[in-house]
Amino acid sequence: MTLRIGWGAALVTVITFLTIFFAWPVGAMLLRGILDDAGALNLSAFGEVLTTTRTWQIVGHTLTMAVLGTIGSVVFGLPAAYILYRTDFPGRTVLRSITLVPFVLPTVVVGVAFRALLGSNGPLGFLGMDQTTGAIVAAMVFFNISLIARQVGGLWQMLDPRTVEAARSLGASRARAFCTITLPALTPAIGASAGLVFLYCSTAYSLVRTLGSPGVGTIETEVFRQTQTFLDLRTAAVFSALQVVFVLASVWLTQRLSHRATTALRLQHPVRQPLARTDWFPFGVTMFAVVVIILLPMITLIERSLITNDGYGLDNYRLLVTSSGSGFAGGTTAAQALEHSLKIALDATIITLVAAMLISLIITRDANHPVLARGQRFLDTFIMLPMGVSSVTIGFGFLVSIHAVNPSLGQSGVLVPLAQAVVALPLVVRTIIPVLAAVDPKQRQAAAVLGASPTRILATIDAPYLLRAMGLAAGLSFSVALGEFGATSFLASPDYQTLPVYIVRLLNRPGADNFGMALAAAVVLGIVAAIALLIGDRIRPRIRSTR
Amino acid sequence: MKAINLTNVHLHYGTGHNLGDAVLNGADLQVAEGEIVGLLGASGAGKSTLLRVIAGLQQPSAGTVIVAGITTDDDGMRPVPPHLRDCTMVFQDAQLFPHRTVAANVAYGLEAAKVPRAQRRQRVAQVLEMVQISELANRAVTALSGGQAQRVALARCLALNPAVILFDEPLSALDRGLRQTLAVDIRELLKQTGTSAVYVTHDADEATTVADRIAVVEDGKIVELGPVGELDSSALTESVTRLLGGIGEVSGRVTSVSEQSTTVELIDQHVVLPGRHGAVGDTVMVQLRR
16 A cells, blocks of 8 residues: 555656656747737747748758758668678777767767867868858768667668578679668668657757857757847747657657568577678778768867867866856856766756656556556656757746746756756666566566565565666766756856856857867866766676575 | 365456456366365466466456455455465466575565574575575576576475465476476475465376366366366366376277277277277276377
């Protein structure tokens, strides 16, 4: 009985949290768009925005970049999937580790790296791509090659090679066998991962901001511009609503594509074949992707951050502690911003972990009642929504809901960790759930027939698994919160900035010092975020049996 | 007192007007103290569901379930939760706890029952000795063979000295030779400790080795077949006959006899036996093998 009350309390806590910090902000944002100042229904804002040419230019620009980013990621990701997951050669594991780097780095860091790479002094400066749409697309490809390679490669390595051999023996050339046998088998995986990449590319706010919002910008940068520059919250709300529509459409598309059956495939244990001479083309493409698209920006970032007026040195890093950047009235240094970031990320991590743990436990319970089961499925879908609505919507939503009702909360800096927690929550829940779902329900039943009460089952059967996932979940939420820029850029008060917001501000101010400091700060941010993830991954409490 | 008494147990999936398929449809089962009942049945007949109802892992839609003197009433509205029943279960795939050693698995129920540490240790050692795997005490359960895992699963149940142990096809994943040895050991241990048991299997040989009495689950009901020694074949329907093709002795009427062979009518089919056995019209006992 007490346990049932416990579950009830957990459910109420979770629903309250999601209502106040997710449903209300998003709802308030939508209402802001359809109500006028007096609170009456007024759709004129939608009409005005949707009939402006500029709006459609922005939508077109957003769409173009997302499509190009997705195509680029697939073009480089497919050969990489083959080379990294289907073949074997010395150095394969090294290459594969390098492709993990983008998973670890905050987007702002990558943005800064591409500025360093493509800037007029950078190694690829001659391309003239600095602060162009092309630069943004390249950065999108940087982030998503590994995603495509991992998801498609994971399936590819399980395909039975004999199917292709059969096709070859029936007279199909390598290319024909690939197009008629392998490609159709991989299509569901390609579709699903490309859908996800499209989603990421259409919500790449921090990349776009860091790379200088070229052209008319994107829907997201427009929300920010309307909010911060024109203080026009209604127009911003309309753009925010557009963004939600955009994202929901791509989520829907992803779901559709990933539900395509993979059942007809003959799967088996992973197979690797030694790299053959005929693999030169995919191998070349993969090497280009790893070396030029992934490695080069990273190396350039570090190298440029060490450049001083006379050779190499730590001048830029010294400035992080001593200077607040030239041209700024405020006195915050990068070191102080990092300190704020760490504190805020710690708060966000604690909030995320508690909420994620409760949600995961609720979702993975054996539902012995249809109503309960339906509730679980609802929560399961609902919790994914924050991932769908983009951090900009969350940041803007917080601004027009909680912040609007109680501005002092905004000043106190409570909102930033909460918003970051909402952003990190779906990712973290998604890491915990598979671990808990891996517990065979029969394990709980075995414990029950051996006399363990439901509370004891929770403590002795679920808890050990939960703890194992906790380290990774903590590392993940800390690193997401640390690098979070979208929501934070709306909510961070000028005297309590986080490091990513600080870096973007530095970038947008002219001056060699500011640029150098931005590079150095990005290196520091990248290292701290990577360390957080690595530590989290290592902390897997050894489960000792208590006898 | 009966160890298990099921009266008119019904169970169907689905709720409200949509009752769905009935899995149990008026099942009755009585198990005396210390008695071992072997439960046979085709797959999907509801054998496992019946065990889960006895264990309290699933609630019947109607009927009375009494396990070791504790009653769960008619409508199943106030079920006694599984951990409060004096009844444990050996699962088909053992379901050992992978994060605990062999000894810690065996100690699990004792911990739940708050048995003091010293006694717990003693009991674990004693039970491991009983099931002949003392040397595995500190082994990780992931390193066990299938047969060893089932011994641990049995030890885990025996440690609690429960009134009833339920077996859900515990040996079905093992090869035949091992199955026979373990079946003999299980019977011996149950008799030695005076534990009642319901033993679900689809292997008739295994059932006759372990059980005192055989019953068959058919169409959600339980058909009693009687003690292993004196199975009454005339009560069997055709499907059960097929199922029990390999069970012990069955009586039949001799229909023709020659020096080379004897034809015997068993229920409604004829079997030709090598050699001469009795005369036409005699009733003989035939040992059936699959």
